[in-house]
Amino acid sequence: MLDTLVFVTVLLPFLVAAVLLVLREQNVRKVILVATAGVLALASLAMLRGGAFIMSPAPLYDTLITLGDFVILFVVLFVGIKRKNQIIIWLSVAQIIGLIILDFFMVKEHGNIPAFFADDLSLVMVLIISIVGSLIAVYGIGYMKEHEEHLHLTKSKQPQFFFFIVLFLGAMNGLVLANNLLWMYFFWECTTLCSFMLIGHDDTEIARKNAERALWMNVLGGTAFLFGIILLQKVVGTLSLQEILARGPEFAVAGGAILVPMFLLVFAGMTKAAQAPFQSWLTGAMVAPTPVSALLHSSTMVKAGVYIIVRLAPVYAGTYFSNFVALFGAFVFLATACLAAGQSNGKKILAYSTISNLALIIACAGINTPAAITAAILLILFHAISKALMFLCVGAIEQKIGSRDIEDMRGLFAVMPRTALVAIIGIMTMMLPPFGMLMAKWMAIESAHGQFLLMIMLALGSGVTVLFWCRWAGLMLGTPVAKAKPEAQDITVRAPLYILAGLALVVSFFSPVVYNSLVAPVVKMYYKAAPYALPYGNFDSPVGIFLVYPLFLLLGLGFYFALKQARKVTAAQCSQPYMCGEQQTVDGKPGFLGPLGLHVPVQSGNYYLEQFFGETMLSKWINVIALAVLVIMLFGGAL
Amino acid sequence: MITKIILAILALVAAPLLGALITGVDRRITAWLQSRYGPPILQPIYDVLKLLGKEPMVTNTWQALCAYVYIVGAALSVVLLFTGSDLLLIFFVLTVGAVFLVMGALASPSPYSQIGGQRELLQMLAYEPLLILVFAAIAMVTGSFKVSAVFEQTRPLLYDLPLMYIVLGYALTIKLRKSPFDISASAHAHQELVRGVYTEYSGPFLAMIEIAHWYEVILVLGLCALFWSTSVVGMVVLVAVTYLAEIIVDNVTARLTWRFMLKSAVGMGLVLTLVNMLWLYAQ
Amino acid sequence: MLGNLINQGRIKSPWVVHFDCGSCNGCDIEVLACLTPIYDIERFGILNIGNPKHADVLLVTGTVNHRNKHVLKNIYDQMPGPKAVIAIGACGCSGGVFREAYNVVGGVDKVIPVDVYVPGCPARPEAIIDGVVAALEKVKTLLGMTA
Numbered sequence A: 001m002l003d004t005l006v007f008v009t010v011l012l013p014f015l016v017a018a019v020l021l022v023l024r025e026q027n028v029r030k031v032i033l034v035a036t037a038g039v040l041a042l043a044s045l046a047m048l049r050g051g052a053f054i055m056s057p058a059p060l061y062d063t064l065i066t067l068g069d070f071v072i073l074f075v076v077l078f079v080g081i082k083r084k085n086q087i088i089i090w091l092s093v094a095q096i097i098g099l100i101i102l103d104f105f106m107v108k109e110h111g112n113i114p115a116f117f118a119d120d121l122s123l124v125m126v127l128i129i130s131i132v133g134s135l136i137a138v139y140g141i142g143y144m145k146e147h148e149e150h151l152h153l154t155k156s157k158q159p160q161f162f163f164f165i166v167l168f169l170g171a172m173n174g175l176v177l178a179n180n181l182l183w184m185y186f187f188w189e190c191t192t193l194c195s196f197m198l199i200g201h202d203d204t205e206i207a208r209k210n211a212e213r214a215l216w217m218n219v220l221g222g223t224a225f226l227f228g229i230i231l232l233q234k235v236v237g238t239l240s241l242q243e244i245l246a247r248g249p250e251f252a253v254a255g256g257a258i259l260v261p262m263f264l265l266v267f268a269g270m271t272k273a274a275q276a277p278f279q280s281w282l283t284g285a286m287v288a289p290t291p292v293s294a295l296l297h298s299s300t301m302v303k304a305g306v307y308i309i310v311r312l313a314p315v316y317a318g319t320y321f322s323n324f325v326a327l328f329g330a331f332v333f334l335a336t337a338c339l340a341a342g343q344s345n346g347k348k349i350l351a352y353s354t355i356s357n358l359a360l361i362i363a364c365a366g367i368n369t370p371a372a373i374t375a376a377i378l379l380i381l382f383h384a385i386s387k388a389l390m391f392l393c394v395g396a397i398e399q400k401i402g403s404r405d406i407e408d409m410r411g412l413f414a415v416m417p418r419t420a421l422v423a424i425i426g427i428m429t430m431m432l433p434p435f436g437m438l439m440a441k442w443m444a445i446e447s448a449h450g451q452f453l454l455m456i457m458l459a460l461g462s463g464v465t466v467l468f469w470c471r472w473a474g475l476m477l478g479t480p481v482a483k484a485k486p487e488a489q490d491i492t493v494r495a496p497l498y499i500l501a502g503l504a505l506v507v508s509f510f511s512p513v514v515y516n517s518l519v520a521p522v523v524k525m526y527y528k529a530a531p532y533a534l535p536y537g538n539f540d541s542p543v544g545i546f547l548v549y550p551l552f553l554l555l556g557l558g559f560y561f562a563l564k565q566a567r568k569v570t571a572a573q574c575s576q577p578y579m580c581g582e583q584q585t586v587d588g589k590p591g592f593l594g595p596l597g598l599h600v601p602v603q604s605g606n607y608y609l610e611q612f613f614g615e616t617m618l619s620k621w622i623n624v625i626a627l628a629v630l631v632i633m634l635f636g637g638a639l
Numbered sequence B: 001m002i003t004k005i006i007l008a009i010l011a012l013v014a015a016p017l018l019g020a021l022i023t024g025v026d027r028r029i030t031a032w033l034q035s036r037y038g039p040p041i042l043q044p045i046y047d048v049l050k051l052l053g054k055e056p057m058v059t060n061t062w063q064a065l066c067a068y069v070y071i072v073g074a075a076l077s078v079v080l081l082f083t084g085s086d087l088l089l090i091f092f093v094l095t096v097g098a099v100f101l102v103m104g105a106l107a108s109p110s111p112y113s114q115i116g117g118q119r120e121l122l123q124m125l126a127y128e129p130l131l132i133l134v135f136a137a138i139a140m141v142t143g144s145f146k147v148s149a150v151f152e153q154t155r156p157l158l159y160d161l162p163l164m165y166i167v168l169g170y171a172l173t174i175k176l177r178k179s180p181f182d183i184s185a186s187a188h189a190h191q192e193l194v195r196g197v198y199t200e201y202s203g204p205f206l207a208m209i210e211i212a213h214w215y216e217v218i219l220v221l222g223l224c225a226l227f228w229s230t231s232v233v234g235m236v237v238l239v240a241v242t243y244l245a246e247i248i249v250d251n252v253t254a255r256l257t258w259r260f261m262l263k264s265a266v267g268m269g270l271v272l273t274l275v276n277m278l279w280l281y282a283q
Numbered sequence C: 001m002l003g004n005l006i007n008q009g010r011i012k013s014p015w016v017v018h019f020d021c022g023s024c025n026g027c028d029i030e031v032l033a034c035l036t037p038i039y040d041i042e043r044f045g046i047l048n049i050g051n052p053k054h055a056d057v058l059l060v061t062g063t064v065n066h067r068n069k070h071v072l073k074n075i076y077d078q079m080p081g082p083k084a085v086i087a088i089g090a091c092g093c094s095g096g097v098f099r100e101a102y103n104v105v106g107g108v109d110k111v112i113p114v115d116v117y118v119p120g121c122p123a124r125p126e127a128i129i130d131g132v133v134a135a136l137e138k139v140k141t142l143l144g145m146t147a
Ligand code: SF4
Pocket: C022, C023, C024, C025, C026, C027, C028, C061, C062, C063, C088, C089, C090, C091, C092, C096, C120, C121, C122, C123
């Protein structure tokens, strides 16, 4: 049974991907994709029911993985040579050498280490990848059809596209289930390669450039990862994640030796999670078709980065290094929230907000208390759902109105009421109580309790976050009175939107259950303490209390009441906006009656506060500071 | 549990009435400072009664929704405060209302409402971090974010956090949109802004916003009262003095720009917080 | 009961919006004078709210001309009921000295229904306050609240 499940979640995507690559028939592809999505989702749920496990497949696979490693590295090297990118060339050469040393000279007991192991953290990750990721893949069907029509391609590139998308899911599942770090390294490199291919998918000048940047940054991370595990092998003498988790804390307490490999692995996680100063690869990734962005931002890729950081957190708990990780996370959280506030490009806002949220997760990992780790895991979960939803919305909106600028989304409700509503639900679940994201943020802030520098950055950051979400939601509502006609949408686009919106609401509602059954056990396992008691389903600890059900009930009732009041308003009670008595509406466009009876349409724009939040100016400083913190982290914390 | 429910109902019913009276007194004192006679103390209640009786008028139905969610958020946060819940949670619930108020304002194409909404966002940007910092500082002293923990203190928080009280005062001036920070709207009409974020809400919906404002006044004064939690007299005196100071500041200052507000709020907030924290560590 | 309370509120809280419909500014200054400490109309709960959507009473000064009559109408329409209109000054009441001018429509009542006329050139602040009180009396009779 277990074998089958691991097979389905990890290997099946690889096989399906291969089929999709050769398949050119549109309808069959659709069926296969939907079926795979369903199977993956079911398998992940079944796996969750089965609980924690350890598994070692046949030794043959070990050889295959090693082979795969080298194949990927040579592909990367080849890309580097083709693009004449020195960084990629040298980094991949370094990795090849490193891998040879590790594989042939250092690791003696090949095959003795179980390849897979899963605890609740891995299982939650599998759930996110298999459900959210699959939904995005399904959305891709409808999206790519329209995307290619728009581009007027003579030959469809969809086989290649879906090959990498599905491969990505398999690799991610492999990554989070891996116990043998060599296996994890293979999947890690897989995701790097997939993201490179997907970012460059449209093959425009800018896509190629951004894909290349994503590649070198992630290859840098990959190199750090590889050398991290080489050092781990030296220090701990094993590459079994489980054993490292069990024995790591002794080393961390005894001395700094283990902190250098920890630094390298955490650094690798930071590059993958696009933390400053490497944020530019993720913001550049938005040139790719929207399903790719959604996938990179929510359930795959960047989540791999934070996964490794959270996963290893128990090993470096209670060290100076951990404090620096927290500081770094909090700083990037604030800095990228500011960057998001200065943007009007919807996808860029989402990108910076992703980086900001990931940074918060990293900060939680650095704070490294049971409560903080709980916050981190819940953030990973809720962020995946809401962020995937937001990206899919922006994708659908962009295909309809031809722009991803939030200024162009003014009054979107009149054009596409359903998508606008779903997007607003997405935004609400991102920023307001009683939803999961906010609850996790509450945990994060309260667990930073006592560390004032962290607290200041978190406080400022969450203020800025409200700013950019709120105005986006508000301006989509701006509509004239007339009833909006629901927009037509492909079912493969609409269904994922609705399912994700439903998930965002429902999973938030059941957050006490999620905490109790998925998060608390794993936190207890590594930290020997559960951070929250759940009287009446409320998160209670000596530090604070979060009322889940009362808030849901009262806010829900209040909202229902408000909705009923709003429904009572009749068309006759609607009036023109106040414009000094000179208002005039022409073709549904509000405006002023100007001189000579001319119509002057109303124009408005958000404050983007360029003088504070301007991207070019701010990015420079952010990169310098982030780099400095990283250097200090290495020398002050790890050495 | 029963006491909590009673407290919650008390908060729900008594808070707006008290808030209305305080607003009435505020208007009276303001008039007095301007050597006017001023309206009756119950004037805010008359105003709201009248607004409730007006014909509903909106530019789109979202505004009705937003006005009601605003009052729900404000009322709920007061209930949470009275039942001794979590300070951060109270703050987040308050944000729900504030966010919807702005969304309703942005839903109308009227330039006044748009500018008001944007400016209200800036006001939120200025006061939110300050409030979180104040709560964090309170938690530093009491060891918990729970309101109930404040009441277990043996000596007033003001002794430990004198500077944080100033930060709180600053945040509250911004939150209540009192001069010099009546940037997004104010009780009176502004020439260039009309009524800012309130412009497009009218009749019963404006009444909801006014009542929500009463709740907010109580919430804000309740937060101030936490700084002298050891005696009721102390609380009343502290709140009265603070509110009087607030009214005087409101009357003697002119409106500032949002740039000044942001810079000063963040700058001053951080400096005072750091100094106060050092003082706390030094103790 | 609630209806009674609301009627009480209506009488005690008339918020005004002042629209200058082409006045010579004489009447405008007198309207503003009502707000000053000497006359202090806030005593009666009167606020100059500056927004038709919030106002109960529309104070119009000056003559109506062809260029601005639609503005007057728009502002009147944007006031949610119940509402009252007070025409102030000779100009507002009838067009005053300008009534024969080619560009002038006439008094305010040519465009919107007027409840109270406050004559004078300019109307004195006392007269304006009197006008508002007269309007309230009228509202009282309409609401059946005559004492
Ligand atoms: S009535 Fe007299 S003072 Fe008033 S606007 Fe007309 S001319 Fe001017």
